[in-house]
Amino acid sequence: MSARLSWEEIIQDTLPEIRELGRVGDAYPSADHPGACEAFARRVQIAESVLINGYGWAAKFARRTGSLSEVAAIWRRMSELCGETLRELARLRDKYPHCGTPELYDRVLDYKLACDKRHDAALEEQECLKQPIPEGLFPPMN
Amino acid sequence: MPEAADPGGLVSADELRELAGWFDEFEFAFDPLAVRAREAEAKFNDRVQKLYKLRVHPLHPELAYPVFLNHLRQKCRQFLHRNPPR
Numbered sequence: 001m002s003a004r005l006s007w008e009e010i011i012q013d014t015l016p017e018i019r020e021l022g023r024v025g026d027a028y029p030s031a032d033h034p035g036a037c038e039a040f041a042r043r044v045q046i047a048e049s050v051l052i053n054g055y056g057w058a059a060k061f062a063r064r065t066g067s068l069s070e071v072a073a074i075w076r077r078m079s080e081l082c083g084e085t086l087r088e089l090a091r092l093r094d095k096y097p098h099c100g101t102p103e104l105y106d107r108v109l110d111y112k113l114a115c116d117k118r119h120d121a122a123l124e125e126q127e128c129l130k131q132p133i134p135e136g137l138f139p140p141m142n
Numbered sequence: 143m144p145e146a147a148d149p150g151g152l153v154s155a156d157e158l159r160e161l162a163g164w165f166d167e168f169e170f171a172f173d174p175l176a177v178r179a180r181e182a183e184a185k186f187n188d189r190v191q192k193l194y195k196l197r198v199h200p201l202h203p204e205l206a207y208p209v210f211l212n213h214l215r216q217k218c219r220q221f222l223h224r225n226p227p228r
């Protein structure tokens with residue numbers, strides 16, 4: 001077994017943590033229920049840490065690959081993960097308005113925008129590279 | 143902005159190295175919201191715009207800015223592949 005993690009493995013390991021956020025949020029009738037806010041806030045913290053970690057891995061994989069299609073695919077997948085988290089948070093933020101939910105929502109939205117920006121930039125770069133440029137603009141790559 | 147001192151292109155090897163460093167700091171930042179990443183992106187964009195305006199556009203007015211920018215981004219990626227972080 002290889003010790004190297006793939007990008008898809010990281011995504012697949014992150015998804016259950018995001019879904020657990022929704023499961024714990026649904027498990028209590030309200031945030032006033034004993035232990036509810038503490039349990040949900042704990043899942044909020046975990047979701048935040050796995051997403052930040054996931055973003056860091058996306059950046060690392062995007063740096064490593066030489067293919068702009070792969071770069072775009074990495075950021076699209078990370079954006080989808082942020083989108084799934086936002087859907088869970090949007091569904092639960094009225095129920096848990098004081099358990100770190102709005103703060104995480106805003107942060108994940110910022111991360112999603114960062115992913116979308118890198119995804120769109122990679123596709124634009126790919127398109128622009130189809131257009132020739134004059135010789136002598138850049139130094140030779142040795 | 144310093145003049146191109148080394149041979150190789152309108153964008154010098156030293157400038158490409160500096161641009162690639164900034165590109166690395168924002169495009170592959172572990173925290174895209176960090177001040178350092180935002181500052182690097184601002185420096186990168188400012189330098190690329192100046193290079194285009196002062197050196198590239200006067201000689202090659204047919205070359206659109208987005209095309210120049212994206213070819214330069216590609217050069218930065220290639221530079222970083224050849225010079226991975228330690």
